[in-house]
Amino acid sequence: MALPVPMTTIPRESKVKDMSDADFGRLEIELAEDQMAALMSCRSKFGPSQPLKGARITGSLHMTTQTAVLIETLIALGAEVRWCSSNTFSTQDHAAAAIARDSAAVFTWKGETPQEYWRCKERALDWGPGGGPDLIIDDGGDATLLIHEGVKAEEAYENAGSLPDPASPDNTELQIVLTIIRDGLETDPKRYRKMKERLVGVSEAAATAVKRLYRMQANGTLLFPAINVNDSVTQTKCSCMKQFQNLCGCRPSGPDGLLMAANVEIAGKVAVVCGYGDMGKDHAAALKEAGARVIVTEIDPICALQALMKGIEVLTLEDVVSQADIFVVTAGGSKAIITVDHMRKMKNNAIVCNTGPFDKAIDMPGLESFPGVKRIAFNPQTDRWVFPDTESGVIVLAEGRLVNLGHATSHPSLATSSCSFANHAVAQLEMWMERDTGKYEKNVYALPKHLDETVAALHLGKLGAKLTKLSKEHAD
Numbered sequence: 001m002a003l004p005v006p007m008t009t010i011p012r013e014s015k016v017k018d019m020s021d022a023d024f025g026r027l028e029i030e031l032a033e034d035q036m037a038a039l040m041s042c043r044s045k046f047g048p049s050q051p052l053k054g055a056r057i058t059g060s061l062h063m064t065t066q067t068a069v070l071i072e073t074l075i076a077l078g079a080e081v082r083w084c085s086s087n088t089f090s091t092q093d094h095a096a097a098a099i100a101r102d103s104a105a106v107f108t109w110k111g112e113t114p115q116e117y118w119r120c121k122e123r124a125l126d127w128g129p130g131g132g133p134d135l136i137i138d139d140g141g142d143a144t145l146l147i148h149e150g151v152k153a154e155e156a157y158e159n160a161g162s163l164p165d166p167a168s169p170d171n172t173e174l175q176i177v178l179t180i181i182r183d184g185l186e187t188d189p190k191r192y193r194k195m196k197e198r199l200v201g202v203s204e205a206a207a208t209a210v211k212r213l214y215r216m217q218a219n220g221t222l223l224f225p226a227i228n229v230n231d232s233v234t235q236t237k238c239s240c241m242k243q244f245q246n247l248c249g250c251r252p253s254g255p256d257g258l259l260m261a262a263n264v265e266i267a268g269k270v271a272v273v274c275g276y277g278d279m280g281k282d283h284a285a286a287l288k289e290a291g292a293r294v295i296v297t298e299i300d301p302i303c304a305l306q307a308l309m310k311g312i313e314v315l316t317l318e319d320v321v322s323q324a325d326i327f328v329v330t331a332g333g334s335k336a337i338i339t340v341d342h343m344r345k346m347k348n349n350a351i352v353c354n355t356g357p358f359d360k361a362i363d364m365p366g367l368e369s370f371p372g373v374k375r376i377a378f379n380p381q382t383d384r385w386v387f388p389d390t391e392s393g394v395i396v397l398a399e400g401r402l403v404n405l406g407h408a409t410s411h412p413s414l415a416t417s418s419c420s421f422a423n424h425a426v427a428q429l430e431m432w433m434e435r436d437t438g439k440y441e442k443n444v445y446a447l448p449k450h451l452d453e454t455v456a457a458l459h460l461g462k463l464g465a466k467l468t469k470l471s472k473e474h475a476d
Contacts, residue, residue: 014100015120017093017109025098028065029072036066037462038422038455039073045458046077046429053078055432058124058133060143061205061424062090063108066417068099070137073425075103079135084124086139087402088112089381111380118176121146122184125195132195135431136202137424141209144202146177148216148223150192153181157189172365200435201225203427205235205420208356213444225440227431229423232447234455267291270324274317274338274361275303275331283328283355284312295320321345329354329361340366348392349384353403362400422455423447 033040057074061067063085071081081104085091091110100106107120121142125132136143153164163185164178184191201224204210210230216222229235271292273284280296284307288294295313297320298304304314317338322345329337329352338352340363346352354361367373372388386393397403427447434440460467 012100012105013123014105015107015109015123016096016100019097019101021094022097022101025065025068025092025094025096026102028092029068029095029098032065032069032417036069036418036421038418038458039069039425041458041461042073042422042425043076050078051429052432055079055135055200055428056127056133057081057135057137057428058127058143059083059137060086060121060124061137061139062086063096063099063106064090064092064417065095066421068095068103069417070421070424071099072103073421074428077425077429079428081105082107082124082127082133084108084120084143085112085117086142088114088117089398089401114173115176118142118146118173118180122180131198132192134198134200134435135428136199137428138202138204138206138209140206141204141212144204144209144213144226146180147192147195147199148221149174149177150181151196151223153178153185154189154191154193157185196223199224201227201431201440203227203229203424203431205229205424210444217442217444222442222444225431225442226444227427227440227447228444229420229427229447232423232452232455234419234452235423266326269293269326270295270320271326271328272297272317272320272324274327274329280330281306281310283330284310287326287328288312292326295324317342322347324350326351327353330356331361335360336363336366337361339363340370343367343385343394344387344390346394349395351395351397352400353397354400355403359399359401362396364396364400367396418459419455422458423452426451426454 052074055078057079059067059071059081061070061083063083067083071083074081083099083104083106085108089110091108091112093110096106096108105124107123112120125143125146127133132147138144149164156162156164164182166175166178166182169175169178181192204213204226207230210228213222213226213228217226266287267290269292271287272295273280273287274297280298280303284294284296295315296304296307297317298307298314307314321342325347327338327346327350331337338361343350343352343363352362367385368375370387374386374388374393376384376386376393378384381398382395383399384393384395430448430451431440457467459465
């Protein structure tokens with residue numbers, strides 16, 4: 001399936017929902033800039049020297065107003081940018097329109113089909129005959145995956161004349177990826193290898209994708225350097241407010257993400273958080289603060305003990321599946337945490353949602369293929385699934401994908417975006433400035449400590465902080 005790409009009012013290709021939303025998008029971007037101190041400081045500190053001049057950057061990250069500030073920061077530092085989203089429901093169409101009109105090539109809209117999503121990914125990586133991007137900003141690893149699968153298929157085609165078989169994997173989205181690669185092989189059989197040769201590196205923000213990068217490093221299949229920004233201190237130390245806001249629709253005054261999606265109150269409800277790691281701690285706290293009785297399911301004894309010390313019950317999903325009103329899956333990189341059999345045993349109109357970036361944690365294929373099940377859509381990305389034998393149903397938010405960006409108001413500007421996106425920006429700068437030194441090989445690297453501290457320092461002036469300076473005696 002081809003993805004038509006009309007030209008915008010200026011000679012820049014883009015595919016967004018409605019360019020007439022651009023003025024509204026620009027207004028919200030300007031509001032977000034005021035809260036994103038680190039990125040705006042990057043512009044004033046590094047912009048005059050244009051350190052990214054000549055760099056082509058492809059971004060695969062939720063296209064929100066906060067992401068727009070990141071995109072325009074990279075451009076202010078000299079880069080050219082092409083962008084797509086990392087989730088089919090996370091795009092803010094007005095933000096995408098503003099960037100497409102004013103700044104960069106954008107290929108995304110809210111509510112893409114999986115086929116459209118991957119075609120947009122392909123277009124964001126396509127920089128013409130000269131190869132692909134120099135740098136990638138990835139969130140979930142999809143852009144990285146497409147290149148690696150493409151290189152593998154091209155080598156097989158060159159060596160044995162074999163084309164990838166989209167029917168071979170069970171994973172639906174991998175089937176789409178292989179279809180895209182197969183369709184382009186005869187036209188340009190070296191397309192992804194040219195991308196690989198040009199690439200300086202990728203910065204990755206999603207925990208599961210980082211684990212995948214480490215596995216690729218271990219088995220020798222990683223094709224280019226990667227910087228892990230997920231484990232940077234400025235990312236993890238902001239996680240408490242970030243995850244509260246993720247669950248609550250980006251506004252800590254109330255649990256709007258769930259309220260807007262399903263029109264329910266949380267107070268007095270029984271809420272199950274599947275996983276009490278870094279994300280689950282904060283989701284449990286958010287739900288408890290909103291008045292829910294919270295129960296945690298956990299595989300790790302240390303995390304289980306931490307939950308108990310906070311006064312939170314720890315049980316198995318089987319213990320509580322028929323009692324709870326709300327189920328929140330935080331183990332986003334795992335598969336079938338909640339199965340269709342679990343959903344059949346839930347209360348009528350129990351709410352099921354996922355706060356991780358991937359869509360495998362809730363068994364949507366099992367639910368969609370259950371014999372006789374009825375899907376009733378009563379709000380955008382809010383569906384009631386009714387089982388034929390009981391006539392009771394569950395309410396699934398965002399089709400089992402990332403709920404806060406599917407239903408709420410994008411990233412929180414300070415807690416998530418200013419820290420996380422500044423980490424991406426400095427990682428991109430680091431790789432580009434060191435591209436000819438050999439410092440970064442085909443391995444995964446933590447964000448260097450001095451850059452982590454730089455991101456923290458870039459926030460301080462905006463937040464009214466003054467650091468005490470050590471004397472030489474104290475430092476010694």
